[in-house]
Amino acid sequence: MNRRDFLQYASLVPLAGMAPGAFAAGQGNRPDQILLMVELKGGNDGLNTLIPFRDADYHRARPTLRVKNGIPLKDNMAMNPYLKKLLPLWKEGNMAWIQGVGYTNPSRSHFHSIDIWETASIKHDETRGWLSRVLPVRQNSVNGIVLGDNNLGPMAGANSSAVAMEDPKTFLRQTKYLNKKGFRPANSSLAHMLNVQNQINTAAKELGRIHNGKRSPVRFPPSHFGRKLEQVTQMIINGMDTPVYKVSLEGFDTHASQVDQHNNLMNHLGGGLQAFSEAMKRAGLWNNVMVITYSEFGRRVAENNSGGTDHGSAAPHFAIGGRVRGGLYGKQPSLNPDKLHDGDLIHTVDFREVYATLAQRWWRRPNPWEKQFRPIPFV
C-alpha cells in the first residue's frame, strides 16, 4: 500500500477518540423512525393468532385446537383472546394486520426458512441481513441492536453496524477486553477491523451512559420478553442513536399440546407490547416507533394427532405504532382443501412487500426490491 492509499484509509476511518461525534455524550441523537422487530421463534400458528372464525373449513381442520372466543376485529377475522391487551391499539387505529405473508416454494426447515426471511434471499446464496441493504452504512454509530440472542439475523453483514447481545450488562463485560485505542490501519482489512471495533466501543459507551439514564415509569411484565422490551425502552427514551432493535419470543414450535403453550405466548406477546406502547406514549415517542412481528413460517392448516400443529407456510403478521394505519391488509388465504398446496396455505403477500414498506414508507429509503415488490400502505 502506498502513502496515498494509506492516507485515504486513515481519513475514511477516524481514529477512536478523535471521532467527530455524531452526538455528544449524555445527550443522544435518537432517530425519528425507529423499528422494533419481534421474532416469533419456532413458527407461529397464524390461524390461531388472527382467526378466520366464521370459516367452516377452519373449524373442520381444527376440531380440538380451534379458538372459539376470539375477539372479532373486521371482515370475519378475530384476534386471539390472549392478545386482548392490544385491543385498545386496534381501536385507536394503530394496529395493522398483514394477512397471508409468505413466499413461493416455502421451506419447512426452521433454519432455512428463517435465513430466507432474514436475508430476503430465496436462493440461499446471501448471508447479509435484509436491513443491511436498506439502511445506510454509518461509521461511528450503531444501526441496530439485537437483544437476547447472539445472532445478528436481519442485521447480519460485515458492514451492517449492528451489535447483538444477550443483555447490555453481559455485553459491557465482553467489551471490557476489546482494544479501545485507535490505530493507523495499514490496509483495508485493518481499516475494516478498526471500524467494527469503533462500532462496538461506541455501542458500549452509549450503553454505559444509558445504564444510568432515566427509566420509564411503566411496569413491564416480569418475563424474559418483558425484560428485553424494558431494556429497549431504556435505550430509546435515553436517546440511543439506533434505528432498529430486535427481540424475540421463543417457543412457537408447537407440535404437541399446543393450546396452553400458544395462549401463554400470546399473553406474553400482548402484555409485553402493551407495556412497550404505553412507555412510548408516556415518553412522547409513540409516533416515532413501529413494532412489527415476523416468524419463519406459519403452521399447517390441519392439526396433528398430538394436539399440535406441524410446520406450514404463510401466516399473518402485525405492526403497531402511532403512525401505523390500522386495519386488515392483504388477503386471508383460502382454507378450502382444494385451494391448499399440499395441506398448506398459499401466501397472498410476499414478505418482501412488508420490507419494501418499511424501507420506502417508514424510513423513506430506496426499496431494494423495487422491480418485484411494492409497498403496502399500512404506514
Next chain:
Amino acid sequence: MGRLSFSDTRHLVTRTALGQEWGDVKALEGKTRAEAISILLSPSATKTPPSPRLTPWANVNRMRMRNGAGKKQARKMMMREGETLKRWWMLHLLKTDTPVNEHMTLFWHNHFTSSLEKVEQPNLMLNQNKLLRDNAMGNFRTLLHKVARDPAMLIYLDGSENVKGSPNENFARELLELFTLGRGHYNENDIKAAAIAFTGWGVNRNNGTYVYDARQHDARPVTFMGRRGSFSGDQIIDIILEKPRTAEYIAEKFWKEFVSDTAPDYRYIRNWGAAFRKSNYNIRTLYSEVLNSEAFWSPRYKGTLTKSPIDLLVGTLRALPFPKLPDTELVHISQLLGQDLFDPPTVKGWSGGNDWIDTQTLLVRTSLLNKLTRHSRESAKVQSYLPKTTGSEVVQWLLPLAPVLPLPTTPGKRRMVRALILDPVFQLK
C-alpha cells in the same frame, strides 16, 4: 532471486498450512523460493485418521422407516453424531502432520459445499470429507467427477431428485455457477441441458451409496455449450473441463485464498489457468504456480488476508504452547466465530475476507485470545516452551506486519507474546 528470510518463510507457512509452527518456519529459512515451495508441496502420505464411531447408515435408515417415533429418534441420533463428526475434524485439524493438505481439504469443503443441516446424515458427510482429503492435492478432473456422484452432494443439491420428466436443476446450476465456470459463462439453456444429462443419478436409500437408475435417465438429445448430443453427466463434466474458463475460475479461487481478497489480476489468472489446463488439472501444479508467482510475494498483499476462524483458533493453538481447550469448546468457539465445520452458511460457502469480522465475531475473537494468553498457573509453563530467540524475531514470527499498538515496555517473553497476539495485526496473515 535470493534466499528466503525468516519473515518470508513465515508468510509462506501461515498462508498454506494451519498456523505458523516455529519448526516449519525455521526449516524453510535460507532456502530459495522454489526449494521451499517444492518441500512444502511435496507429496506426503496423507491419511484420514480413524473414523469417528457413527451408526451405520443401514441401521439409521431402518430406525427412520419404522414409525414416527423412530424417525424422531433417528434424527436426534444424527444430530448428536453430527456433533461428534465436527469434533473429529476439529481434532484432526489440530493434530494433523500434513497441515498443507488439510488446509486444502478445507478449501475444497468451501468450494464443493454440502451441509449437515441439509444432508442430515453424518456418514455421508464423513465420506465426502474423505473424498475431499484424498483428492485435495490430486487432480481436479478426478475430483469433480467424484464429487458429482458423491451421495452427500446428490442430496445437498437435490441431484437425487433429478429424474426423467421432472428434472431438478439445482446441481446443474451450481456445477456451472459455483464449481466450474462462474456466472456469465453459460446460459439458462445450458443448465436445463445439463440437468437432463444428469437424470438418473441418485442415492441408494438403503445403504447410502451412489446409484445410477437407467429408467430415470432422460436420454433425449440436448444442446449443451453449443454441442448437440445425448450426453451422460460425465460427458457434460468433460465438456466443461474443455473450457479454458474453468481453469481460470479455479485459479481465481486460489487468488482469493492465497493471495488477496481484492479483484484478481487477470495476467496471473490467465497464466495460472493455462498451466493448470496443460497439466490436465493437476492441483499441485496450479498451487505451485501460485506460490512461485510474484503476486504471492508482493509486499502489496502481505498481511492483507483476514485469518479465518480455523486459522485463528487452530493456527494459534498449533503454533503456540497454550493449554489445550476441550474439543466440544473448540467446536462451539468455531461456530461463534462463524465457521461451523460441515455446516457452511450457504451454497457459496463462507464468504471470508472482511466478512469474517463483524461486531459479534470480533468480540469472540478478542475474548478467545484473551483467554488463551491470560496469566494463570497453567500458562506459567508456556514461557519455557516458547522458542529461544530475539524479541524482533518473535514479532516477525507472529505478525505479518508491524504491530499497530504499542508493545509492552516491561520485559518478559510471555507478556510480549500476549501483546502481539492481542494486536489487531495478529488477525491477519
